[in-house]
Amino acid sequence: MDQLRELFANLSDLPALIKWAGYAGLTAIVFAETGLLIGFFLPGDSLLVTAGLVSAKGLLNVYWLGAILNIAAAAGNSCGYFIGRATGPRIFTREDSLLFNKKHVYRAQEFYARHGRAAIVLAQFMPIVRTFSPVVAGVGRMPYRQFLIISVIGTIVWVWSMLFTGYFLGTYIPGIDQHVEILVLTVIFVSILPGIISWWRQRNRPATAPN
Numbered sequence: 001m002d003q004l005r006e007l008f009a010n011l012s013d014l015p016a017l018i019k020w021a022g023y024a025g026l027t028a029i030v031f032a033e034t035g036l037l038i039g040f041f042l043p044g045d046s047l048l049v050t051a052g053l054v055s056a057k058g059l060l061n062v063y064w065l066g067a068i069l070n071i072a073a074a075a076g077n078s079c080g081y082f083i084g085r086a087t088g089p090r091i092f093t094r095e096d097s098l099l100f101n102k103k104h105v106y107r108a109q110e111f112y113a114r115h116g117r118a119a120i121v122l123a124q125f126m127p128i129v130r131t132f133s134p135v136v137a138g139v140g141r142m143p144y145r146q147f148l149i150i151s152v153i154g155t156i157v158w159v160w161s162m163l164f165t166g167y168f169l170g171t172y173i174p175g176i177d178q179h180v181e182i183l184v185l186t187v188i189f190v191s192i193l194p195g196i197i198s199w200w201r202q203r204n205r206p207a208t209a210p211n
Contacts, residue, residue: 027072035078045162070160081147104128
């Protein structure tokens with residue numbers, strides 16, 4: 001319980017969270033954020049970019065970290081897939097609670113319907129959708145082998161691109177670690193930008209005339 005309280009206390013200070021969590025803690029966070037329905041609120045993109053920034057200071061080995069977190073993300077996606085496969089369509093009628101909201105599942109379902117199998121890769125870069133997209137694939141009974149291949153490709157692109165964004169910024173831009181808040185806000189904005197664009201397009205789409 002004390003560790004959970006410390007985790008929540010550090011969520012607003014990502015460098016402190018990364019130093020506190022270490023390899024094992026970061027692995028658990030990435031797995032929960034990608035594989036457990038209750039993990040949708042955890043930092044994803046911003047955590048990886050900041051971890052790359054911290055790695056540039058020599059506190060973590062970016063290559064070991066990338067390999068471990070890649071496995072954690074792929075395992076998390078598989079966990080989400082099997083949750084969806086086990087619950088089936090019942091998940092769409094599950095009651096809302098503090099840590100579950102049906103609208104997140106519907107949002108992931110709409111994203112999956114729009115992008116097909118590519119949604120498994122694209123969703124890695126979208127908060128919340130990243131957590132629920134594998135669940136929707138499981139509900140839809142997508143063949144697991146096919147899902148696993150696409151999922152691994154998606155996690156490789158996501159984990160390594162985010163980590164090395166932070167790593168190269170930390171290596172080549174002096175003093176960037178003194179402005180982590182700006183970097184994190186930028187990453188968060190870029191992460192939610194596709195959702196904003198999608199919402200704007202739907203909002204401005206002409207209404208279909210009734211028959």
